[in-house]
Amino acid sequence: MDADRWQQIQAAFEQALQHPDPQTFVAGLAAEDADLAAEVRSLLAADADAPAYLDDVPPWQMPQVPEHLHQLGPYRLVRPIGQGGMARVYLAYREDLDAEVAIKILPHPFSHPLTQHRFLKERQLLARLQHPHIARVLDAGLTPAHQTPFFVMEYVAGAPLHVYCATRQPVLTDRLRLFQSIGRAVAYAHQNLIVHRDLKPSNILVSDDGTPKLLDFGIAKLLTADEAPDLNLTQTGQQVLTPAYAAPEQLRGEAITTATDVYALGLILYELLTDVRAYDVQGRTPGQIEALICEHAPVRPSARVRTLVPGREAHRRARRLQGDLDTIVLKALRRDPADRYASVDALLDDVDRYLTEQPIAARAPAAGYVVRKFVQRHRWPVVAATMLLVLLTLGAFRERALRSQAEAARDEATAVAGFMQDLFSVASPGTTSGLRGDEATARDLLAYGATRLREDLADQPRLRAALLLRVGDVHGDLALFAEAESLLTEALTLRQQLYGPAAPEMAEVYEQLSYVYQEQDQYDRAIELGRQALRIRQATGSPQERARVLSRLGLIYWHTGTLDLGEHYTREALALREVHEPRSMALASSINSLALIYHDQNRLDDAEPLYRRSLALRQQVLGPDHINVATALHNLADLRFQREDFADAERLERAALAIIHDHVGPHHPDILDSNILLAGIVTAQGDYAQAESLYAVSLEMAYAMHDGPHTNQAATHDLLGEFVQDQGRLREGEYHMREAMRIYDAVYGPDDRDALWARVNLASNLRAQGGDKMPEAMALFRSFADAPGAAEKLPDVYANVQRLLADR
C-alpha cells in the first residue's frame, strides 16, 4: 500500500461511515474494487472494535484508578481488572458490606453515543438475568465527576476459561460439565430473549471452585423489545465483534439469532476439547479471517488434536473425540445457521447424551430435514418487536357486531329489500345507470344507490331514513367511513324530526354512527353516541339490544385504552348474552372482546381460551369461511405470535387473510392489520424481504384508505421505521419516524401518548445517527420530558429520557 492508495481507502472509509448502512456501501464498492472493499470492511470492523487504550487520553499513564473514580458512593475502587468492549472494569470494595464487587464504567466522554447506548443497554439486559452462571448486576449509578454511567457487578475471583483450562488441565468430562454450565446460562439468556453475540473464553470467568460465570453482555441484543423504545436503537451497521469468534452470519452482516450463540458455543467447545481455537487466525488479516471462517469448515477436533500433541497421547485423545464429539462440535459450527443445533438446549442435550452414553441426536439419520424444519420454527431473529405493542394500539380486528338487524317495520323491510334488489339490477348490462355491469363494483353500486336514495325517496322520509341507515351501514362495513358518516348523519337528522331524539328508533342510528366515529378514531363522539343509545336501550330495549350497546361501549373504551371500563361493559354484555343468546355470533363477539381486553392487560392465560371459544363458536354458527371467523383467527394468531409459536401464528393469520381478502377486497383496515401481523410473523421467522414488502404494501393501503392523516398511517410508519432501523437503515428509519410523529401530532395532538412515543422514537433514531443530528435529538428528548403528563403516560420511557438528559 502506498500513500495514494491509502488516500483512496480513507475516502471510501469515510464515505462508508457516512452511509446509512456502511455494509451496503461496502457491498456496492466490492463490485468495482474488491480489494478496496475488503480494506474498508476490515477498517470498519476495527473502528468498531478498537482497543480501549486507543481512546483513552492518554492511556497507560493514568493512575491505576483515575483519581475521580477513587470513591463512587459506597464503593472504593481498588484496581483495574480488565476491559470489556469500550468499558473498563475495576475491582472495588464496599466497606459497609465487606464485599468485593466489580464496577464497569465507560472510561471517558469520547465514547460514541452508540457505545454509551450499548453500555446502558448491557446494564438493563443484565439486570433482567438472574442465573447462577451469569455475573449479576448489583447496583448502578452515575459518577459524580462526569456523570458517566457505571454499574456494579458481582465480582468473580477467577480466571478466564482458556486460562483456567491451561493452568488446571481439567479432564474431558469436567470440561464437558463446565461447558454445560456455560450453555445453560446462554440458554437461560435466550429464554429471556437475549442473545449474547460475543461469547468467547475471555468473557467466561471460572472461579477457583470451578464455577463458570458469563460476563460482558456489552453487545448482547434483546430479541423482542418490550421495554422503552429508545432501547430499539439499532447499530449503525458497524460490526462489533471479535473476528476469531464471530459466526459467518455476523461477518456477512446477516441476521443474528440464537443460532449465532450456538455457533460461538461450538467454538468454545472446540477449544475446550482441543486447547486451540477452531480457526487459526494468527497472522491473518481481517479479510483473510473472514474468508477462512465463511468458506471453510473447521478441521475436526480429533484430527486437530493429532496435529498438536505428539505420539500415543495424540492417538488416545483423538480417539475420545472421534465420532460423537466431533459430530457435536461440527454441527454447532455449521456455516448455515439453519444447519446448526436448533437451540442451545438441543446442543446441551447432545453433550448430555454423550456423557450418559446415549446415541446423540446429531447423528440420527435424516435428522437434517427435521432439524432444519425445527430451526426454522424456533429461530428467534433480532427484530423490532415493539411491534406487539403497536399492533395492540393499531387495533386488532374491529368488531362488526352492529351489522344491520332486521328490526325495522315489516313494510319498511320489504321496501328496503325492493330497493336493494332494484339497486343491484343495475349490475346487468343495458341499464341506464351509466354503470357497466362487468365493471361495477360494490362501491360503485352503493354510490349509485346513495344518490338514488336522495333523489327518489324525497317524499318517503321513513323509508328514506331506514335506507340511509342500511346503506350507511354497508359503507361503514366497506371502510368508506366518510360516506358512511354523511349518510348516517342524514338518517339521524331525519329520524330526530320523525320520532324525537329519545325514541327507540334513534338508538340504532346512534349505534351505527358511534361505530363510524370509532372507526375514524373520534372516540369522544363515539362514546357520547354510545351512551345515548344505551340510555334508550336500557329503558325500552330487549336484553339483546342492551347487550349490543354495552358491547359497543366496551369496545370503544378498549380502543381508547380505558381497559377497566372496557372490561366492565364487556362483562355486562357477555352476561346478558350467555343467558339470552347462547350459541350466537353475538356471544362469540363478546367473548372475543373480553379476550382482547385480557390480551391488552397481558393476561394471556385468560385470553387464549376465550379466543379459542370465540373461534369455535364462530365456525359453528357461521361456517368456516365467514369473515368473522377471520377475526377470531387473526386475534388468536396475534396471541400465538406473542407466545412465539410463529409457525402456528403464520398458519392462523394466512387463513384469516385468505378469508378477508375474498370478502372485502384488497383495501380494508382488516387487510392492513392482517398484513402487519403477518409481517411481524415472517420477520420473526427471518424472512426479512417478505416482511418489508408486506410493510410497504400496508403503508400504501393506509394512505389509500384514509383521505386525511390517520393513525393507521402513523402506526404503519412506526412499524416500517423500526423494521428498517433494525436493518441498520437509520436514515430511512428517520423518515418514517418523522411521518409517524407528524401524523400523531395532527390527529391526537402533541401531548398524546402515541405522539409522545413517536417523538421519543424519532429522537432515539437521530441520537443513534449522531453527528449533526444530535441537537435535534436532544431537543426532542427535552420536549418529550417537558410535555405535560409525559411521566404518567410513559413512565419507563420518561425515566430513561430523564436519565439520558441528566447524563449529558
Next chain:
Amino acid sequence: MANLPATEVTQLLHAASAGDAGALDRLMPLVYDELRGLAHRVRSGQPYETVNTTALVHEAYLKLVRSPEVAWESRLHFFRVAARAMRQVLVNEAHRHLAQKRGGGQMPVTLHEEAYPQPIEATTLLDMDAALERLEQLSDRQARIVECRFFVGLTMDEIADAFNISSATVYREWRVARAWLARELQPA
C-alpha cells in the same frame, strides 16, 4: 540540557510559527532531553506505566519556554514536538523494561489475544510505535496527530490548532488512523 536558556526554545518556537520547518527539528532534541530527565526524576522507582505524560509535557514546557509572550499557537507547536519526544522517551523506557524482564526470566505468556487485566503493556507500546512508523509512510499528518493524542493527550481542538487545520479534519484523520491502528494492533 537543563541549563538551556529558555530564550533559545522560545526563539525556535517563534521561527516555527513564522514557517521555519527546520526550527521544529532543532527543537526536538532539546525537548527530548528535558522530558527524559523529568520522567526519570518524577518516576523515581515507580513503574513506568504510571508516569503522567501530560503533566511531564506541561512541566517541560514551563521549564523550557516559560516566557509569557509565547503565543498559544507557539505553545501548541511545542506540544507537537513534545509529542514526538514523549513517544521516544516512552518507547526507550519500554525497551529497557522488557530487557529487564527478560533478564529476570519473568516474561508473561499470553495464551490468548485479550490482554486481560492489563492497562497497557510495554509490548503494546512498542507495537504502537512500530505501527506508527508504518502509518508515517502512508500519512505523516495522521501519525503526528496520533502522537499528540496518544502520547500527550491533546484534545482534538488543541491538535487542530497545533497543525493549523480544522477540528473536523483532525477528527476525520484521527478516526481513520485509529481504525488503521486498531487493525494493525489487532491481536492476531
